[in-house]
Amino acid sequence: MSMTTPEHDARIAKMTFASVYPHYVTKVEKKGRTKEELFQVIEWLTGFDENRLQSLIDDKVTFQQFFDQATLNPNAKLIKGVICGYRVEEITTPLTQQVRYLDKLVDELARGKKMESILRK
Template structure:
């Protein structure tokens, strides 16, 4: 799926610190914990909790956040639809990483077992 240039620019520039609290609210509202969310983020990006916190404090953009990440080699196993978009069909590499994270957070919020979310 091709994403429009205006959307890409907006998402690239969006600070991770803006989205992270929304992820926290979403998972906590569904009975999951921030620790579980952080485990999902760590699995996908390779960042530990301190590194994630540093990106939040620094106001790192989504583009820079994912540029610094060491994506898990099993990330391509993340498939399915999030926000009406099939994750595996997203053409832009940064946007696909954003959708990977969105998909993992959705799975966590929907009560999926952490072992399955982490594709282990």
């Protein structure tokens, strides 16, 4: 079971999306993927279009606020595997699991997985 600690969960909840987003961009671009593909992946998971995403970044929302406003894709539960040492499908704290879903999708994008498979088609 991938148990996260309450401290770990609290730290994730308070982190701003804006502080992590540039790392996502760097990670995918370093591997030859585009910001557009990253937007596509984030929109698939959260329902946020590019403009909405930019306003969330500008407002420096926390991950808690970010996912409170998101419309999570019903197929997000198909995201499985290990990210940052945790098996995403076994994380019991919903917010932490959602953040790790996002990390996992970014990771798959950077690793060169096909878009159809990242978007669980």
